[in-house]
Amino acid sequence: MTVKAVLFTLACTATIGANAQKQYPQPEKMTPGMSEYWTPQPKIVTPGDICTNSAPSDAIILFDGKDLSAWEDSKGGPAQWTVHNGTFTVNKPAGDILTKQKFENFQLHIEWCIPENITGNSQARGNSGIFLQDMYEIQVLDCYNNETYVNGQTGSVYKQTPPLANAMRKPGEWNVYDIIYTAPVFKEDGTYRIPPHVTVIQNGIVLQNNTTILGTTEYIGFPKVIKHGAGPIRLQSHGDPSEPISFRNIWLREL
Structure with a gap:
């Protein structure tokens, strides 16, 4: 070196x-x-009164026990289901009813009761349904000591995803659904960019946990992806021979 x-x-x-x-x-x-960050502060929402079973302060009241003014029939006319004692009951000849208002993402609270004298079995036993955005059905059915196909059971995403549990109360007692729904986002070609998702809680028990909805809930065939915007809530008049079910205390919070 x-x-x-x-x-x-x-x-x-x-x-x-x-x-x-x-x-x-x-x-x-x-x-x-x-x-830590301090803004923006979340809006203040006053919870409903647990004693009177009232809705939160920011809720849209879809049934207050008095009338069906928030609803219409499938042809746009007045809803014709029977209102009595703070509830309303399916009127099979009158067909389905839909909310006049259309929604995207929401929290839905709805209470329903199977009549004590119910008859029939499997799907022909207090059958109805709650259609989210008039597209995707959450099954309503009496599954108290009543077996049926599991993806058609109470709380299923109909013909797609079975519930995680059977949380039915016996006929004559009221059931409570709390449904959290996230609407789909579509690509320009009409396919899902983000598919719809749903959480369903029945009587305090989780039946669907942020479940992906695959498409429309078809009775015959498989799910279809159909591009759509905001849509109403539809309550189904199934038309089976069993006794009709009743509903009460329906409210919705837009998310």
């Missing part, structure tokens, strides 16, 4: 040693406030 090379090596070594000893600023010590 030449003298020049030796001197260069010594100079580099000295520089590295000096840099190794140099003190750099240490990161600032974390404090609780560094991971």
Whole structure:
């Protein structure tokens, strides 16, 4: 090694040693406030009164126990189901009813009761349905000691996803559905960019946990993907020979 090379090596070594000893600023010590933010504050919603079973302060009331003014029949005329004692009952000859208002993402609360003197079996036993955006059915049926195909059971995404549990109360007692629904987002070609999702809770028990809805809930055949926008809630008049079911205390919160 030449003298020049030796001197260069010594100079580099000295520089590295000096840099190794140099003190750099240490990161600032974390404090609780560094991971906190204060705005925007969530809106204040007053919960319903548990004693009177009232709706939250921001809810859209779809049935207040008095009339069906928020609903219409499938032809756009007045809803003809029977209102009595704070409830209303399926009128099979009158057909389905739909909300006049259309919705996208929402939380839906609805209570329903199978009559105590119900007859029939399998699907012909208190059959109805709640259609989200008039496209996707959540099954309503008496499955208390009544077997049927599991993807048509109470709380199923009809003909698609069975419920995680059978949470039915016996006929004559009221059942409660709380449904959280996320509407689909479509691509320009009409296919799903993000498919619809639903969570269904019956009587405090989770039946569907952020379940992906594959498409329309067909009675015959398989799901279809049909591009759509906001849509109404439809309640089904199934038309089977069993006694009709009743509904009460229906409200919705847009999300």
